[in-house]
Amino acid sequence: MPTEPNAVTTSSLPLRLLRSPLGRILVFFLTLTLIGMVLGRIYSGLNLPQGHLAMRDVTPLLAAFKIAPAVLAYWLLVRTIENRRVDELAPRKALPHLLAGIAAGALVFSLVVGSLWAFGAYVVDGTNRDVAWLGPILVLGVGAGVVEEIISRGVIFRIVEEGLGTWAALFISAALFGGLHIWNPNATAWSAIAIALEAGLLFGLLYHVTRSLWVCMGAHAAWNVTQGPVYGIPVSGFEQQGLLRSHMQGPDWLTGGAFGAEASVVALAICSMVTAGCLAVAVRRGSLVVPAWRRKRVTSA
Template sequence: MFAAETVVTPPGRPARLLRSPIARLVVFFTLLKLFQWVAGEAWTALGLPPGFVPFRDTTLVMELLRLGPIVLAYALLVGLLERRRVDELAPAKAAPHLLLGLMGGALCFSLIVATLWALGAFVVDGVNRDVDWVGRILVMGVGAGIGEEIVSRGVIFRIIEEGLGTWAALLVSAAVFGGLHAWNPNATAWSVVAIALEAGLLFGLLYHVTRSLWVCMGAHAAWNVAQGPFYGIPVSGFEQRGLLASHMQGPTWLTGGAFGAEASVVALCICSLATSVCLAVAIRRGSLVPPPWRRPGTQPG
């Protein structure tokens, strides 16, 4: 006897529209705003301080209320709308991929600092033994690593790449990532461009070649923690007191000025080399996603 043939009914037009790249972006950011409002109400109900909270005063509860809306909105986007497993956050990959990202991020920023030191721009004055590690790691490591990577790479890059291809996804996600830092203290037009080019492009291609948010989260977190709590360099414009008591000297184009080493041409050059390596891997694999009008089976017009 032959088994009955299973007939798969394609989704209707409303379902297809709802799962389109534009619709998914709208759904995610709508959910995010809704959950952030709920988290804000919880923040007030718990009597937490309003406005900006210094990094050193941030608690685990505060960071959970900041990250919760992002994680929940992403989980609903993937689980209910996209109806797939969250392969980019697979639990089995968490430990090895996080470790790989942490090592890569720390190594990359340490190479930047070593270059600045060799050029006489980075000077160590001593050691601070009373650094407030917990709050800074929660905000710059856990918060930035998880929250910014889910939004920038997990949502914007991934969905735009699916719809418009890898190059469009890189440009848009990098521009958004740079723009998110435009309102930071001591930000300038150059610092926004530098962040977009060095970190926006690098993390976008890092996600493309690994298909792992764990790697990106680890690299982002280690970059920030190495920069501020360890080397004592301002992180994206926010002044830091690190384990190393340090200061910069020299022209702003070399040191990055008050914004920090992320606005230095040294960081831009070193990150661009790492970006080029990731791009070479993608080209060799043939994994770059073409725009829709260049995909097989696409009819012109």
């Protein structure tokens, strides 16, 4: 039978509005903003570095201040407004689900790079011995993986799915995810569309079939770290120095241009195949969620 999100019922109109999909999304972003302001004051009070920092200069403490607002806001939303356990981030699932996600993310991007190499687009010039690992892993892996997955999949996809169903949640969360990358260096309209189609849809369906943010975080982090610190390819427009000293050659539609391999049709094709596999799992399970009004109509009948 289809798996439907848990509905929260209450006789109080204000609480019904607060616990509605739109209400919870607004509460999350308001809480995120308030927590960010408080932690920003603490950050300044500790005389920690201000302004833009190079990735190699980011420390675990600095990364924690960037990640904490999203984590705390999400925990408060689930525990107080939704009044349930945070099953999608259950501690007992952390290690196995993270490892599964990391393996999947590294494998998929390695398939992208292998294909580009086979086409003659990805060329290895040598190796770098002085790669800064910690900062890029904290920023591209932990930071992007945790914050972007909580917002895009934990909040937008999951909550929209409750109200409008899986298909609407997929397209809305993917469009927002791609749109957020339009502000990155070297970004174009095509790169934003590519990110939405290859990563937005893939990670949305990955969450749908696993109901685990750990898996999505691991896959997202591994994708970024494998792309930049390992293969030396720009990550969403940000130049990287990787373990492999490399360069791209060929037309932008093949290489992704200055934005990186995420804007390549090769990445889009491979990710689309993985997305189709996740969709096939969802269809076979019968887990795709229909809009709330259709569920109510069936219940009434």
